[in-house]
Amino acid sequence: MALLDVNGVTLRYKTSSAVVTATERVSFTVDKSDRFVLLGPSGCGKSTLLKAVGGYMSPSEGRMTINDREIHGPGADRMMIFQEFDQLLPWKSVLANVMFPLLTARKLSRKDAEAKARAYIEKVGLTRVVDAYPHTLSGGMKQRVAIARGMAMEPDILLMDEPFAALDALTRRTCQDELLQLWSETKFTVLFVTHSIAEAIRIGNRILLLSPHPGRVKAEVIDVDKVSSGDGSAGRLEKEIHDLLFAAEATAH
Numbered sequence: 416m417a418l419l420d421v422n423g424v425t426l427r428y429k430t431s432s433a434v435v436t437a438t439e440r441v442s443f444t445v446d447k448s449d450r451f452v453l454l455g456p457s458g459c460g461k462s463t464l465l466k467a468v469g470g471y472m473s474p475s476e477g478r479m480t481i482n483d484r485e486i487h488g489p490g491a492d493r494m495m496i497f498q499e500f501d502q503l504l505p506w507k508s509v510l511a512n513v514m515f516p517l518l519t520a521r522k523l524s525r526k527d528a529e530a531k532a533r534a535y536i537e538k539v540g541l542t543r544v545v546d547a548y549p550h551t552l553s554g555g556m557k558q559r560v561a562i563a564r565g566m567a568m569e570p571d572i573l574l575m576d577e578p579f580a581a582l583d584a585l586t587r588r589t590c591q592d593e594l595l596q597l598w599s600e601t602k603f604t605v606l607f608v609t610h611s612i613a614e615a616i617r618i619g620n621r622i623l624l625l626s627p628h629p630g631r632v633k634a635e636v637i638d639v640d641k642v643s644s645g646d647g648s649a650g651r652l653e654k655e656i657h658d659l660l661f662a663a664e665a666t667a668h
């Protein structure tokens with residue numbers, strides 16, 4: 416049984432003047448410990464899909480289940496990490512930010528929540544700024560805090576919406592490496608949205624390619640690690656994915 420099953424999902428926004436179809440009959444499954452990437456051009460509905468998996472939006476068509484339970488709203492089994500640096504609470508320290516959802520979930524005592532928060536802050540290499548406030552941190556550090564906060568909840572799946580897109584190239588690369596390092600330690604499951612082909616290949620073990628607006632499944636690249644290992648293979652895969660996405664655009668016009 417898949418951890419997450421997205422089956423024939425159409426997502427629409429209804430505004431006062433129009434109905435916008437963001438994704439059309441999208442299906443995919445995510446297994447435990449997958450690094451599953453949703454890849455596609457701007458506007459193809461990647462963020463909308465993530466929002467729906469997060470429980471913030473209901474499908475107009477189709478069904479989504481996590482652990483065989485239908486998704487009806489947000490839950491602690493799914494933690495979301497966004498692109499924006501301002502997702503932390505500015506009046507709380509790093510430690511308090513990471514502890515906040517642990518305390519809100521009321522599953523742990525304050526002492527245990529603090530111990531867990533400190534452990535995850537250490538995992539992302541931020542022990543030295545545990546008492547600092549968000550405005551004193553760099554963009555990369557803020558994203559690490561957001562990742563620590565999401566991971567500390569030990570959700571069944573982490574939902575990451577272009578978490579490194581606003582970082583400079585060097586920091587972005589470091590953050591990608593750190594995420595992979597964390598994954599090799601804990602084998603968490605992540606659904607990761609990006610429009611960067613290179614990032615998709617670096618992060619994912621499976622990549623779902625979506626066609627432009629409205630997003631439909633174009634193809635799935637399975638076993639990315641195997642295909643992209645070896646000299647020049649990542650470059651070849653990048654070109655193949657580019658051609659597939661480009662073909663998707665050509666078909667749409």
Ligand SMILES: Nc1ncnc2c1ncn2[C@@H]1O[C@H](COP(=O)(O)OP(=O)(O)OP(=O)(O)O)[C@@H](O)[C@H]1O
Nearest residue numbers: 428435437456457458459460461462463464610628
């Ligand atoms: N709140 C909203 N109301 C109406 N339409 C929306 C809303 N949010 C998104 N859309 C539309 O839904 C479609 C998909 O948007 P979405 O943000 O999911 O795409 P995306 O693939 O994540 O793009 P990007 O990479 O630029 O973030 C777009 O056409 C967008 O204009």
